[in-house]
Amino acid sequence: MGKFRLARRVAMVGAGMSSFGAFPRKTSRDLFVDAFEAMLASMDKPFDPEQIDALVIGNYGSELFENQGHIAPLMADWVGLLPRPAVRIEDACASSGVAIRQGILAIAAGLHDVVLVGGVEKMTNMPTEQVTDVLGTGGDMLYEIPVGFTFPGFYAAMATAYGHEYGASPEALWRVAVKNHENGALNPKAQFPKTIRQVMDSRMAKAKEKGQPIPAWEDEMAFLQDDAVNPVIAWPLRLFDCSPITDGAACLLLVPEDRAREFSDAPVVIIGTGQASDSALHDRATLTGIPAARLAAEQAYAMAGVGPEAIQVTEVHDCFTIAEVIASEDLGFFAPGEGWQAAMAGRTARDGDKPINTSGGLKAKGHPVGASGAAQAVEMWEQLRGEAGERQTPGSPRIGMTHNVGATGSTCVVHIYERR
Amino acid sequence: MGKFRLARRVAMVGAGMSSFGAFPRKTSRDLFVDAFEAMLASMDKPFDPEQIDALVIGNYGSELFENQGHIAPLMADWVGLLPRPAVRIEDACASSGVAIRQGILAIAAGLHDVVLVGGVEKMTNMPTEQVTDVLGTGGDMLYEIPVGFTFPGFYAAMATAYGHEYGASPEALWRVAVKNHENGALNPKAQFPKTIRQVMDSRMAKAKEKGQPIPAWEDEMAFLQDDAVNPVIAWPLRLFDCSPITDGAACLLLVPEDRAREFSDAPVVIIGTGQASDSALHDRATLTGIPAARLAAEQAYAMAGVGPEAIQVTEVHDCFTIAEVIASEDLGFFAPGEGWQAAMAGRTARDGDKPINTSGGLKAKGHPVGASGAAQAVEMWEQLRGEAGERQTPGSPRIGMTHNVGATGSTCVVHIYERR
Numbered sequence: 001m002g003k004f005r006l007a008r009r010v011a012m013v014g015a016g017m018s019s020f021g022a023f024p025r026k027t028s029r030d031l032f033v034d035a036f037e038a039m040l041a042s043m044d045k046p047f048d049p050e051q052i053d054a055l056v057i058g059n060y061g062s063e064l065f066e067n068q069g070h071i072a073p074l075m076a077d078w079v080g081l082l083p084r085p086a087v088r089i090e091d092a093c094a095s096s097g098v099a100i101r102q103g104i105l106a107i108a109a110g111l112h113d114v115v116l117v118g119g120v121e122k123m124t125n126m127p128t129e130q131v132t133d134v135l136g137t138g139g140d141m142l143y144e145i146p147v148g149f150t151f152p153g154f155y156a157a158m159a160t161a162y163g164h165e166y167g168a169s170p171e172a173l174w175r176v177a178v179k180n181h182e183n184g185a186l187n188p189k190a191q192f193p194k195t196i197r198q199v200m201d202s203r204m205a206k207a208k209e210k211g212q213p214i215p216a217w218e219d220e221m222a223f224l225q226d227d228a229v230n231p232v233i234a235w236p237l238r239l240f241d242c243s244p245i246t247d248g249a250a251c252l253l254l255v256p257e258d259r260a261r262e263f264s265d266a267p268v269v270i271i272g273t274g275q276a277s278d279s280a281l282h283d284r285a286t287l288t289g290i291p292a293a294r295l296a297a298e299q300a301y302a303m304a305g306v307g308p309e310a311i312q313v314t315e316v317h318d319c320f321t322i323a324e325v326i327a328s329e330d331l332g333f334f335a336p337g338e339g340w341q342a343a344m345a346g347r348t349a350r351d352g353d354k355p356i357n358t359s360g361g362l363k364a365k366g367h368p369v370g371a372s373g374a375a376q377a378v379e380m381w382e383q384l385r386g387e388a389g390e391r392q393t394p395g396s397p398r399i400g401m402t403h404n405v406g407a408t409g410s411t412c413v414v415h416i417y418e419r420r
Numbered sequence: 421m422g423k424f425r426l427a428r429r430v431a432m433v434g435a436g437m438s439s440f441g442a443f444p445r446k447t448s449r450d451l452f453v454d455a456f457e458a459m460l461a462s463m464d465k466p467f468d469p470e471q472i473d474a475l476v477i478g479n480y481g482s483e484l485f486e487n488q489g490h491i492a493p494l495m496a497d498w499v500g501l502l503p504r505p506a507v508r509i510e511d512a513c514a515s516s517g518v519a520i521r522q523g524i525l526a527i528a529a530g531l532h533d534v535v536l537v538g539g540v541e542k543m544t545n546m547p548t549e550q551v552t553d554v555l556g557t558g559g560d561m562l563y564e565i566p567v568g569f570t571f572p573g574f575y576a577a578m579a580t581a582y583g584h585e586y587g588a589s590p591e592a593l594w595r596v597a598v599k600n601h602e603n604g605a606l607n608p609k610a611q612f613p614k615t616i617r618q619v620m621d622s623r624m625a626k627a628k629e630k631g632q633p634i635p636a637w638e639d640e641m642a643f644l645q646d647d648a649v650n651p652v653i654a655w656p657l658r659l660f661d662c663s664p665i666t667d668g669a670a671c672l673l674l675v676p677e678d679r680a681r682e683f684s685d686a687p688v689v690i691i692g693t694g695q696a697s698d699s700a701l702h703d704r705a706t707l708t709g710i711p712a713a714r715l716a717a718e719q720a721y722a723m724a725g726v727g728p729e730a731i732q733v734t735e736v737h738d739c740f741t742i743a744e745v746i747a748s749e750d751l752g753f754f755a756p757g758e759g760w761q762a763a764m765a766g767r768t769a770r771d772g773d774k775p776i777n778t779s780g781g782l783k784a785k786g787h788p789v790g791a792s793g794a795a796q797a798v799e800m801w802e803q804l805r806g807e808a809g810e811r812q813t814p815g816s817p818r819i820g821m822t823h824n825v826g827a828t829g830s831t832c833v834v835h836i837y838e839r840r
Contacts, residue, residue, distance in 0.1 A: 007427040007530035027562070064483050069557035070512035073697035073830035083715055085695035086831070087518055090508045092490035098507055102522060108529035110427035111693075137489035142447070275505035277493035295503055410493035411506070 004274075004302040006108040011260035011267040012252050012417070014043040015381035017374075020191045020248035020366030022124040028062055028071060028249070029078040032120045035249035035371075036079045039116075042381065043253070044265045049079070052253075053112035055086040056103045058096025058119035059370035064134045066122050075118065090370075092138035093319065095119060096250065097373025097404025097413035101273050103254045113256055119374035120249035131245050135369070138407040140280035152242060152320070154281050154408045156234035159322035161287035163236065168340035170236050173321035174224040175343045177240045177363060180318060183350060184360020186391035191246055191366030196220045203229070241321040246366030250374035252381070260420070266385050271306075271399075272416030274299030281408040288337075290409035293330035297403070297414045301332075304416040308332035311416070312397035313383045314354065315376035317405040318361040324348075327403050328356060331414070355393045358383060373404035373413065384419035424694075424722040426528040431680035431687040432837070433673050434463040435801035437794075440668035440786030441611045442544040448482055448491060448669070449498040452540045455669035455791075456499045459536075462801065463673070464685040469499070472673075473532035475506040476523045478516025478539035479790035484554045486542050495538065510790075512558035513739060515539060516670065517793025517824025517833035521693050523674045533676055539794035540669035551665050555789070558827040560700035572662060574701050574828045575740035576654035581707035582742060583656065585757065590656050592760035593741035594644040597660045597783060599769050600738060604780020606811035611666055611786030616640045623649070661741040666786035670794035672801070680840070686805050691726075691819075692836035694719030701828040708757075710829035713750035717823070717834045721752075724836040728752035731836070732817035733803045734774065735796035737825040738781040744768075747823050748776060751834070775813045778803060793824035793833065804839035 016038025018031045026034075040047065055076050063069040072086035089099040096119025103117040123131055132152075136145045139154065162168055177196065184190040185198070194202070200223040207214050217223040224230045230238045253263070260267035276295035278284060285291065301307055308331060316331070318324035328339040333354045334347075342348060348356040359365045359379035362372055380400045382388040400417045436458025438451045446454075460467065475496050483489040492506035509519040516539025523537040543551055552572075556565045559574065582588055597616065604610040605618070614622070620643040627634050637643040644650045650658045673683070680687035696715035698704060705711065721727055728751060736751070738744035748759040753774045754767075762768060768776040779785045779799035782792055800820045802808040820837045 003531065003533070005530060007528070061483060061489060063481060063554075063557045064489075066561065067557055068561040069481060069484075069510065070559075070827050070830060072511055073826070074560065074700070076697045077699045077703075083696040083698055083712055085833075086511075086697045087522065087695075088510045090489065090510050091492055091506075102507065102525070105522070105525045105529040105531060108427070108531070109525040110425060110528060111423065111525060113423070134483075137483045137487055139490075140494065141486065141488040276503040277496045277506045278503055279497045280494070283497075292503055406493070407490050410490060413505075 004299055007110065008108050009257040009269060010104045010107045010254050011257045011269045012377065012381060013255050013260055013263035013267050014039045014253040015378040016042045017189055017250035017378045018248050019189050020246050020368060023247045026247060028066060028120045028122045029074060031122060031247060031249035032075045032118060033078055035118060035251040039251035039253060043263065045263060047263060049081065051114050052081055052084060052116050053114050054084050054106060055081060055116045055118065056089060056099045057086065058089045058099035058373060060090060060092055060095050060121055061134050064137065065125065091411040092406035093317065093369040094373055094404045094406030094411040094413050095370040097402065098275065098411065100373060100377060100415060101275055101413055104270060104273055107254055107256055113259060115254045116251060117254055117374060118249060118251040119371035121368035121370040122247050123245045123368060124247050128245065140282060143282050144280055152234035152237055155320035155322055156237045158287050158326065159236050162322060162326065165288050166337035166340065171221055172325065172340035172343050173241050174221060176318065176321040176324045178220050179349050180357050180361040180363040183358050183391050184364025187360045187365055190360045190364055191244055192364045196223065196240065237320055243319045243362040243367040246368040248366055248368035248371045250371045250378050252374060252377050266419055268381055268384050268417050268419050270415055271418045272300035272304030275413040278410050280410055289326055290330050290405065290412060292409050292412035293327060293403060293405065296412045297331045300414040300416050306399065306416065310399050311401045313358060313393050313400040314356050314403065315359060315379050316356055316403040318357055318363045319367060321363065323405065324356060324361065331401065331403060350391060350393050358388065358391050358393055376402035376404060380417045384417060424719055427530065428528050429677040429689060430524045430527045430674050431677045431689045432797065432801060433675050433680055433683035433687050434459045435672040435798040436462045437609055437670035437798045438668050439609050440666050440788060443667045446667060448486060448540045448542045449494060451542060451667055451669035452495045452538060453498055455538060455671040459671040459673060463683065465683060467683060469501065471534050472501055472504060472536050473534050474504050474526060475501060475536045475538065476509060476519045477506065478509045478519035478793060480510060480512055480515050480541055481554050485546065511831040512826035513737065513789040514793055514824045514826030514831040514833050515790040517822065518695065518831065520793060520797060520835060521695055521833055524690060524693055527674055527676055533679060535674045536671060537674060537794060538669060538671040539791035541788035541790040542667050543665045543788060544667050548665065560702060563702050564700055572654035572657055575742055576657045578707050578746065579656050579742035582746065585708050586760065588760035591641055592745065592763050593661050594641060595763045596738065596741040596744045598640050600777050600781040600783040603770060603778050603811050604784025607780045607785055610780045610784055611664055612784045616643065616660065657740055663739045663782040663787035666788040668786055668788035668791045670791045670798050672794060672797050686839055688801055688804050688837050688839050690835055691838045692720035692724030695833040698830050700830055709746055710750050710825065710832060712829050712832035713747060713823060713825065716832045717751045720834040720836050726819065726836065730819050731821045733778060733813050733820040734776050734823065735779060735799050736776055736823040738777055738783045739787060741783065743825065744776060744781065751821065751823055770811060770813050778808065778811050778813055796822035796824060800837045804837060
């Protein structure tokens with residue numbers, strides 16, 4: 001499956017995202033323009049967008065969400081980049097992670113020098129049940145969806161198998177939620193501005209104010225165990241185990257490594273890329289890991305010439321809390337079955353030895369599906385350049401990783417980044 | 421917009437397609453398997469599919485046609501190629517033309533050596549009006565579709581402008597239809613097995629048999645002028661000016677040029693690629709040409725180091741007859757306004773000086789939208805290797821071209837091929 005090397009290496013010299021959230025008055029086009037402008041604002045040196053050669057856009061379901069297909073040239077039009085070639089990539093929730101890889105290939109191939117990679121999704125304009133149906137098209141519509149599976153159901157099956165196999169408790173998953181909301185609360189672009197502790201405190205204050213009985217939540221774990229605030233969505237997953245429905249976009253600018261200093265004082269070189277596929281979940285060999293993620297990570301490590309121990313900051317695809325735990329094992333940070341204990345022990349917190357989802361992750365930053373992979377790269381841009389503000393990880397990280405999953409893991413794409 | 425050169429050149433060493441038509445019992449997966457097997461059967465030397473490194477799949481609207489998104493890994497699964505990376509490209513009807521380009525980039529980048537490029541679409545499982553709505557999502561859903569445009573309407577506007585500007589008559593368009601059906605009748609994979617003359621004769625015979633008055637059609641032009649057999653769809657375009665709704669798939673195998681002889685005795689090198697974008701039609705500077713096609717052709721010619729005079733056989737995107745006439749000008753074969761006269765004079769026939777759509781084109785071979793770009797490359801494979809059977813163009817052509825358009829020309833991708 002390829003030689004794990006590229007004819008030339010590629011660097012990121014700018015990255016930015018729109019605010020993530022629910023924006024009834026914004027279309028995909030508006031969100032994309034927001035991200036493009038944020039990307040331009042992130043750059044170190046004056047840059048004329050006319051230098052851009054081509055666009056690669058990740059988007060999952062614009063034809064179903066907005067009744068609009070063929071969005072790549074529309075996005076090019078709205079950021080003033082006609083008549084440049086524009087390609088739309090769809091690999092479910094991995095669409096813009098795969099778009100990054102296609103942008104890398106376009107430069108490594110020698111055809112283009114300056115490539116805009118973006119991701120965008122507009123999801124909040126339809127009822128939740130309908131969004132669930134749209135997301136379902138990322139599964140297998142012959143063998144899975146007709147028998148009643150939804151995405152919470154898929155990941156609930158994985159969580160059940162994982163709990164059975166390794167003895168993990170729901171509390172381990174809730175620790176992921178608590179951590180990611182703590183990080184997200186420090187991210188000004190995130191969908192959720194509050195920590196779970198803050199949500200809990202505010203509900204207690206409201207009850208007090210109204211003279212209602214004050215719930216006996218002594219901490220977040222007790223709060224999350226309360227069926228009234230954290231109902232079961234698909235057992236064992238509850239509301240706070242699920243990422244939200246989100247509108248948003250993200251953009252990054254890629255150039256050849258040997259030209260990176262023309263555009264940036266501190267470029268972020270993409271030193272590894274890996275991608276693999278798998279069957280839909282119903283035909284998968286295991287439910288306690290995502291084999292395509294392991295393969296993608298192996299390829300990326302091989303290309304980068306580093307191992308898991310070198311990775312200082314990571315964004316993983318936590319569409320559900322269980323997905324983060326599994327990812328932390330698939331990427332080689334923790335042994336199979338030990339990811340949940342690492343989460344419990346705080347090892348994946350900002351100040352832990354393996355910080356994961358400092359952005360808030362899909363869970364708290366939000367999950368506009370086709371934009372999530374590109375938004376992970378935006379977090380790398382900020383963390384590796386020491387620009388992540390209050391959520392900056394300690395120790396000036398130099399090497400980071402992103403892990404973007406399509407559906408239940410039928411697609412997985414991994415990238416490794418190094419600040420220069 | 422790039423440097424019109426690649427780090428290494430890429431060759432096609434196999435190409436095949438499913439039958440095109442309406443296949444109620446086949447899904448996209450089945451069609452793709454048919455195309456994959458045809459591709460394998462087309463190869464000169466023994467080949468183990470395990471050598472394939474990656475897949476790039478063009479598909480326009482599986483989420484709308486079949487309620488199935490994320491088809492790239494499903495296709496990989498069904499042809500036994502898991503866990504290889506699989507990317508789905510969507511650029512409306514140019515999806516698999518763009519997929520070919522992405523396949524080229526993956527090889528030129530040095531990452532992969534053997535890439536399977538495919539295109540697939542399953543369209544005939546819903547009523548025609550609904551298909552028209554699905555195709556409409558390739559236009560602009562904010563500014564075009566809400567005011568009543570459909571795809572026949574878009575191309576009717578172009579035909580009207582072209583006729584007004586250059587004095588072309590509907591007969592010039594019908595000549596395109598007659599020619600393409602003549603070619604398609606010689607293509608065993610084409611949707612329509614009959615020439616328009618054969619359709620006309622069979623209707624006359626039927627009328628005679630039933631003792632009905634025999635229509636006074638002295639030739640195809642009279643037949644196509646008859647409102648009863650060739651009703652207006654969107655004036656001036658009539659039924660026989662429109663490509664059909666089709667199920668189908670096509671596949672090709674790409675390798676680096678310097679390894680091509682390992683796989684083929686007569687590889688077809690892709691010596692030029694070009695792609696450009698434009699606004700949706702409502703905001704376009706001209707209706708009598710497709711600017712993105714001109715730009716894409718310029719890029720491809722520059723890379724190949726040849727001009728229009730070198731092209732011996734061409735497949736163009738004749739979603740409507742007017743589109744073929746305009747393409748023949750955009751590609752530089754004829755001056756603006758002279759394409760219709762060339763069609764009238766038979767210059768684009770199989771034995772003309774610029775044979776176009778020897779496969780039957782989208783018009784007669786069929787137009788499974790996401791597969792059409794890849795199917796054009798299949799025709800190049802057969803024509804340039806002298807394997808096109810009864811529809812082989814004379815003179816053993818060595819250099820050919822494909823022209824694949826997304827929507828009304830918001831995307832256009834052009835490739836130039838040379839047999840070695």
